[in-house]
Amino acid sequence: MNGNIITVEHLSHAYGDLQAVRNISFTVKKGEIFSFLGPNGAGKSTAISVLITLLSLQQGTVTIAGYDLKENPNGIRRSIGIVFQEITLDRDMNVRETLEFHGRLYNIPHDERKKRTQNLLELVELEDKADVLTRHLSGGMKRRLEIARGLMTRPEVLFLDEPTIGLDPQTRMRVWEYLEEVNRAGTTIFLTTHYMDEADHLSDEIAIIDHGKIIVTGTPDTLKNTLGEDLIVIASDQNERAAEILSVMDGVKEVTIRNDELLIMVTGDGSVHLPVFIQELSRHEIQINSVNLKKPSMDDVFLHYTGRGLRAEETDNGTKEQKRRG
């Protein structure tokens, strides 16, 4: 054992002519929280669907918890828990029955099933809702129930596809807390998300995925540090000219223009560079409208590697969700 609980090599998946996942390889270490970060349509859900055995393995090799996906999909099924992107609860079952049903699917003996159901209801704080039909639960409670269901089989890896989509900020934080608690208890977590803050907050390791390919993999800090230690944002009246001047200055790693602003990634302390930059721009009679100094965020990392933001995709996603629920 090399400490990797998931090993994926050269995985590709196509729907007819549409190549959704293109030759991706990655490993997930036992006990970590690993995220696929990318916009909708990047291939995240397709990749996760292959790993959890819902889609057939077309190309590549996948090993999870020591089981080969091609040789022993049932071994994998017994080793993982899943929380799907969309709500997949039976509206006509109550909370307890939902967990019991799941336990039966995996042949968990009666007494053990009862015990785990009770423990999990306590974990996700749904004991007092045990006999309520799932149709009467709020969105956050449904998510918590689904997480509990995913843990029913005591999986080695818990897969979550967009776990906090459509939840309000408070509920999101609660879900994050549960996931951290579950992870502390030893469960490896694999999640997909298009929320930067989610990937940043939860993950030990992030793979940025776009157009079916993994673009870069690293810890949140490494990814952010590749952009430089600090990020200076300047808005001026002549951005192109300013960019030319600044890009050759000491300590500047890269200058990009986004939304009428200059993004200057610098090595070392930004607050030291900033006065020098302002002087230099003034000398060239470029008028500065605003100045901002910050640490790079996952947003910046994503923009840097994919060349685009996530804003448009988030809106798309919102409408898609509405259509599905409606």
Added chain:
Amino acid sequence: MEFGFFTVYLRDMTRYVRFRTQLLSSLIMPAVWLAFFGVSMASNLDRLSDASAIPGVLNISYLTFMGAGVIAMTTLFTSIYGGFVLLFDKNWGLMREIMASPLPRRDIVIGIAGSGVTKSWIQTTVVILFGLLLGVHFFTGQSPLRTVVSFGGIFLFVALFSAGFVFLSAALALSMDSPEGFQGITTLLTMPLFFVSNALYPITGLPQILQDIAVVNPLSHLVRGIRYFAIGDDFTAVGMHIVTTPGEVLISLGVLFIFVVIMFAFALRQVNRTVVT
């Protein structure tokens, strides 16, 4: 031993018992047929059929004749909707969870057929009891032991027929996306089956072409089995002399058996092809 299908069975039965509307409506429909259509037709037809009765042969009322048809009809309409829940599971519910679990896929259709058969048995029992109340003469002249055997025979026929149609229903539900489409197809299937059968009238009175169709209609074979056990092997009804030999009953049983096997294969093929993501 693994009884994975029992998980699916239990879940479907829980819904059946929990949501009384499904239970009640499935029991009220046959009652309405018997009480209104049956009684009205009987009061007209019995005058004619009594005139053509053969001395020494049991002459049964139209209500008794039709009682067997109502059991069959109820079984048909319940069973053809037996797999409907899978369409909802696939589009909006549990199917992902089930498909990603180690549960063998055949257990999905076996479980759902099991609950379909159970529902049909419940309905059959209720229709028989309600019919006896209304004046349906089932099991006349049968000893208590023979009545038990007759019940067993009816249950066997109902089970095969019901399982076959639930398999068909499951296969359709798994291959379709819209509930409306499913309802359209099932209505299109069940109405001709119902009318081109011996459920409401003897097929010997039908035009030849319809008789030929009725011979391969599983519903006719179910009705023949039920009448054999509930009424007898030699009787007159609606002016027709109906004689059923044990050989013919075995043929009907065989036809239903083949029907179940074919429908199971169809359902298995569809469930193995189903992809949900």
